[in-house]
Amino acid sequence: MASQFAVTGLTKTYGSNVVVDQLDLEIEQGEFLVLLGPSGCGKTTTLRCLAGLETPQGGSISFGGRQVFDASTKTDVPAHKRNIGMVFQSYALWPHMTVRDNIRYPLKVRKLKQAIADGAVEKAAEMVDCGALLDRYPSQLSGGQQQRVAVARGLVAQPDLVLFDEPLSNLDARLRDQVRSQIHQLHQSLGFTAVFVTHDQAEAFALADRIAIMKSGKIEQYDAPEHVFENPVSEYVAAFIGMGNRLELRRGHDGWITSANDIIDLSNAVVRDQADEGNAAVARFRPDDVQMHASMDDVPAGNVALHAELVTYEYAGRHFDVLVKTGTEQLSLRAGAAEHSATLRASAPGTPMVISFSPSSLRVYAHPDGARVTVPELVAPGVGDRS
Template sequence: MTSKFRVSGLTKSYGTNVVVDQLDLEIEEGEFLVLLGPSGCGKTTTLRCLAGLETPQDGTITFKDRMVFDGQSHVNVPAHKRNIGMVFQSYALWPHMTVRKNIQYPLKVRNMKQDIDRGAVEAAAEMVDCAKLLDRYPSQLSGGQQQRVAVARGLVAHPDLVLFDEPLSNLDARLRDQVRSQIHQLHQKLGFTAVFVTHDQSEAFALGDRLAIMKSGKIEQYDAPEHVFENPVSEYVAAFIGMGNRLELRRGHDGWMTSAGDSIDLQRATVRGLADKGTAAVARFRPDDLMLHRSMNEVPAGNVALHAELVTYEYGGRHFDVTVKTGTEELTLRANAQEHSVALRESKPGAPMVVSFSPSALRVFAADTADADAARQLAAVPAEAAA
């Protein structure tokens, strides 16, 4: 694939607040790019700059070798001339128009009458399982149906670029999974180029060919989902993609120790940016990397065992979501209900526990106060999303 969509040095500020900071992106034709990050990181503003709905102060945006924005030469192609499709979080369907007319709208404003006559509207509705809804109004549709209509409207004119602004966030969990799967299938079938904004890492991993994880208006990591999942470049990225467990480490005369005084050998861990003489580090790992044991005798050979105490547990059917405390830190894990139900239900907060993990599960970073503060501000990661 050749790079067809380029963003270079993009900067957008509101007063003194820099929201997008000298951002660079390259999007391949046919690629599904996901902008991932917490609220306020600049992902939606970046999307709106691509759409022409926001005017940056500086930088360039190129679509298929066509300059649509250049801050230096004052080029700024308006949104309706950028040949984009847009799918909004709020559906944004015209309430006085039928489904047919909503889907038809992008064709009409582009004077694509032949496509209308050839059945493009009906074909787009069929793609998203809405062919039977063409004569209904948005108020007669469920949230999932409205969003599928919005997707059909975004694709019907075969735009150069389809932009998705958190389109699944207003749907309940079941519908969210259904519409997400449908978008994925449509991309596989049609091969359109897309930029998708979300704060949900499970959506990002499921949909993205590449992920651009954003922090403070910049891209912290830009890579394939598998590489981001296995090799986060910073503690911030690790925390955001589900490595919710955090251990502060100190180097002593006998090696690395946790805050509780347990020894950890980092030879099998993945280490980034840790100087040979550094004395402080932080280790990140996922809840499903942590195991609960009834005694030290159950700890697998080679695992790091930690003495802990129970904080709380929540029943989840076939599992318990368990929180324990070791030293000054709280860790979460998922325990098999059949194996641990009796012991957990008989335990009260403060009861002694044994947990362990393989050192190979750790991603270790040099201690960075700013990075740690940003990581702590991220929303708690649900165990199912981290798995």
């Protein structure tokens, strides 16, 4: 079955700077796709090309089989004829219009008089808990209220595609979680098709049916959130989704050796040729995967143990965020406050300690190019390795 929305070979440049580079995307009807990546990776430009706010230099875009852009035939349907809804980072509400008039605007420009008469504006406002705000102006609303109004405006005309351009980044942490949850609930109940741009991995995992992680105008990985989380296809993806701990490894006679000369036994099961050529690899893993111990005797059976020393720690309620050094590298871990508070508070920087982690928490990549190295026994059960 053909995808409802398709992007093929999309290319956007500004002078000699290639911002979107031969990008392909397929979005199914009712799917919530998240474009995830750092600033400058091309995700917002891709969104603006979908909206018709930017004109690409190459490629094509189709909505439901209808070409809205094709560089080869010079087709370029203007934004107001693409039947999209858009929710901006800056809310972009008309300051001289009431909430009612802001939400009604997409219906008015589409000349959907019957929808207005049938109470579509009021229904949209109620969906986002803004029914009591219809006669207020944007200046009389909080940031969270303004963004909920913007979401209602984006959905009120039941567009073919709803585009979200980092809509939560201007909100404080509490409001960000509330509005994110509300968007998720609306998608579950209404089933609209959406493309959501963010640099926040937590937002991406919470909202997405699929995630497209972008790097330098290209898609590095395009997959379900669970597969991205368990099997990042490159070191770039692993680092971006929270595998902040990085160990450089060199091959020795008894296994892989760290910069602290500790041995990590992966049973020489690295099967990619590029790992064997350089005899070097990089292991990535999350702070949550690391445990802290007073001595080697406390390390659980089967765990990899490393000698380390304390750098610093920060209290975070039920846990401490701890930074340790092993060899030339610094690693982060989370230590339970109930178990480790007394030890940490009595420890000065430089105090020796032992850390450990399960080999299954590691994702191993070739060094220096960062491609995924397949280690069969490290693949999570029930999760396909998409590398």
